[in-house]
Amino acid sequence: MIELINNIIGNIHSSTPMIRWLVYVMVIVISSVIVLSFALLYEGFATYAERKVAGDIQARIGPNRVGPYGLLQFVADGVKLLLKEDIIPFYADKWLFIIAPYIVFTASFAAFVPLSYSDHVYVANMNVGVLYIIAVSSVVSMAILMGAWGSNNKWSLFGGMRAVAQIVSYEIPIILSLLAAIIIPSSLDMKDIILYQSGGLGIFRWIIFNNPFTLLAFFIYFTAAIAEVNRTPFDIPEAESELVAGYHTEYTGMRFAFFFMAEYGDMFIVSAIAATLFFGGWQIPFINGVAMPLWLRETLQVVVFLTKIFVLIYVMMWIRWTLPRLRVDQLMELCWKYLTPIAFFDLIGASVWVLLFNGKGVYDILSALFVH
Amino acid sequence: MTENSKGYFKKMLDAVKSVFTGLGVTIGYGVSPGREVTQQYPEVKREPYDRFRGKLFVDINICTGCTACARICPVDAIVLKTVRDENKKLRPVVFDIDNARCIYCGLCVEACPVDNCLYFRKEYEFSSYSKDELISHFGLGELPQPDKPAADRPSPDMPAQAGPAKDQPVQGKTDETRKEEGK
Numbered sequence: 001m002i003e004l005i006n007n008i009i010g011n012i013h014s015s016t017p018m019i020r021w022l023v024y025v026m027v028i029v030i031s032s033v034i035v036l037s038f039a040l041l042y043e044g045f046a047t048y049a050e051r052k053v054a055g056d057i058q059a060r061i062g063p064n065r066v067g068p069y070g071l072l073q074f075v076a077d078g079v080k081l082l083l084k085e086d087i088i089p090f091y092a093d094k095w096l097f098i099i100a101p102y103i104v105f106t107a108s109f110a111a112f113v114p115l116s117y118s119d120h121v122y123v124a125n126m127n128v129g130v131l132y133i134i135a136v137s138s139v140v141s142m143a144i145l146m147g148a149w150g151s152n153n154k155w156s157l158f159g160g161m162r163a164v165a166q167i168v169s170y171e172i173p174i175i176l177s178l179l180a181a182i183i184i185p186s187s188l189d190m191k192d193i194i195l196y197q198s199g200g201l202g203i204f205r206w207i208i209f210n211n212p213f214t215l216l217a218f219f220i221y222f223t224a225a226i227a228e229v230n231r232t233p234f235d236i237p238e239a240e241s242e243l244v245a246g247y248h249t250e251y252t253g254m255r256f257a258f259f260f261m262a263e264y265g266d267m268f269i270v271s272a273i274a275a276t277l278f279f280g281g282w283q284i285p286f287i288n289g290v291a292m293p294l295w296l297r298e299t300l301q302v303v304v305f306l307t308k309i310f311v312l313i314y315v316m317m318w319i320r321w322t323l324p325r326l327r328v329d330q331l332m333e334l335c336w337k338y339l340t341p342i343a344f345f346d347l348i349g350a351s352v353w354v355l356l357f358n359g360k361g362v363y364d365i366l367s368a369l370f371v372h
Numbered sequence: 373m374t375e376n377s378k379g380y381f382k383k384m385l386d387a388v389k390s391v392f393t394g395l396g397v398t399i400g401y402g403v404s405p406g407r408e409v410t411q412q413y414p415e416v417k418r419e420p421y422d423r424f425r426g427k428l429f430v431d432i433n434i435c436t437g438c439t440a441c442a443r444i445c446p447v448d449a450i451v452l453k454t455v456r457d458e459n460k461k462l463r464p465v466v467f468d469i470d471n472a473r474c475i476y477c478g479l480c481v482e483a484c485p486v487d488n489c490l491y492f493r494k495e496y497e498f499s500s501y502s503k504d505e506l507i508s509h510f511g512l513g514e515l516p517q518p519d520k521p522a523a524d525r526p527s528p529d530m531p532a533q534a535g536p537a538k539d540q541p542v543q544g545k546t547d548e549t550r551k552e553e554g555k
């Protein structure tokens with residue numbers, strides 16, 4: 001984003017420090033507002049999409065009253081939540097109770113920052129992008145526990161304890177499976193990872209097709225990611241039938257909406273990581289983008305990137321409306337007895353592959369065979 | 373490979389298989405639209421079945437005034453009052469069905485001796501703002517004979533009674549007794 005602004009307003013590095021600072025602050029504020037409005041709009045439509053997908057799968061229609069095809073349902077829901085009474089329980093720890101939703105939402109939103117939407121459209125190009133996302137999204141578990149403890153409610157506390165146990169446990173297979181993908185381009189930078197996956201018709205050099213271990217790593221990552229964002233079949237922190245609503249039982253109105261939006265924001269983040277690390281990010285498949293004008297290429301890249309993310313989000317919704325909820329012990333068993341050992345095995349396998357084939361993927365090896 | 377580790381891998385395989393089986397079932401509904409079974413109620417109305425018990429209706433012109441329905445009604449939803457007209461036939465002066473009380477048991481329909489006289493219609497949308505609006509009045513009204521003494525026939529403002537009323541000899545007559553009387 002800064003690079004893009006640089007191109008527009010000329011070389012700001014030659015200006016006086018005062019103007020430089022002003023421009024940087026402006027850029028930061030504007031890009032935050034753009035990403036925040038994008039995130040909120042996406043979250044609104046994601047709630048609509050969730051209900052539509054649920055309706056489809058359950059042979060219902062879903063929301064279709066507000067606006068064409070019910071598309072404005074999320075606006076109506078938002079207005080309703082804004083107008084709701086804001087209840088803070090009398091015996092709640094008010095400070096923790098009030099601050100928890102903001103931290104959840106901030107942590108979820110902060111993970112939008114290092115994402116690379118296209119060649120030049122990004123907020124911040126960090127050289128530790130993946131690490132940053134993992135670190136920032138871990139704050140969510142803290143905030144969930146804060147809200148759960150602050151509510152002074154048994155269901156909230158149970159839900160919060162489950163959430164923390166689950167998120168902390170599932171971070172291990174997530175990080176291990178991401179490592180298996182990261183060692184291929186050997187970079188934590190989102191843009192470097194995507195640039196590594198260029199070529200091969202924009203599909204065959206995706207890291208998921210690099211070797212069998214990265215293919216397995218994707219499935220481990222995706223399973224663990226669903227657990228990380230507390231979605232069915234791993235939604236025991238908010239299990240409706242047992243815990244009313246889990247950690248956000250006592251929350252009303254907009255405070256509840258923050259938790260709700262954070263869930264959809266997290267879905268976007270984990271799908272974006274999967275799209276970046278495994279599915280080539282914004283690499284346009286089948287079309288050579290070099291010959292295109294810049295604006296067309298950038299737009300196409302953003303569209304391709306978002307399409308990959310939305311397909312993954314659809315899969316998450318599809319899984320949610322298909323599978324029943326796991327028991328707590330089953331959840332822990334899945335994590336510690338299955339996903340973690342397999343992820344370790346996978347990481348070792350991927351490392352050995354990189355050593356043996358000098359970092360070349362299956363496509364590179366096969367194409368080298370046929371060309372020579 | 374020990375038994376334990378075999379079970380471990382079998383469990384894994386079963387889990388993956390069952391997950392994909394489940395996803396295979398739901399994707400059919402997820403990707404192909406037009407498989408909804410929901411009916412958009414106010415726009416699309418479901419045609420009730422033939423035996424559907426909707427609003428109770430009486431064809432008052434063929435009603436014989438036998439009061440079998442009023443007597444069998446378990447919730448006293450039917451109020452029936454009859455007088456004899458000039459041909460000595462029973463005339464249902466008042467025939468009120470209180471839809472708020474009706475439990476749609478169908479006993480009155482079974483008890484009615486005349487075909488297609490008392491029956492359930494398919495109409496099911498008759499909610500109203502007051503209970504009075506739920507009473508359907510079918511009665512033919514008083515006889516148009518002003519010269520006749522008022523004491524001979526039941527007073528119109530007398531509270532209508534449901535079920536077998538002993539003080540009214542014309543009520544509670546079955547079809548057979550009515551025929552005998554006509555001879």
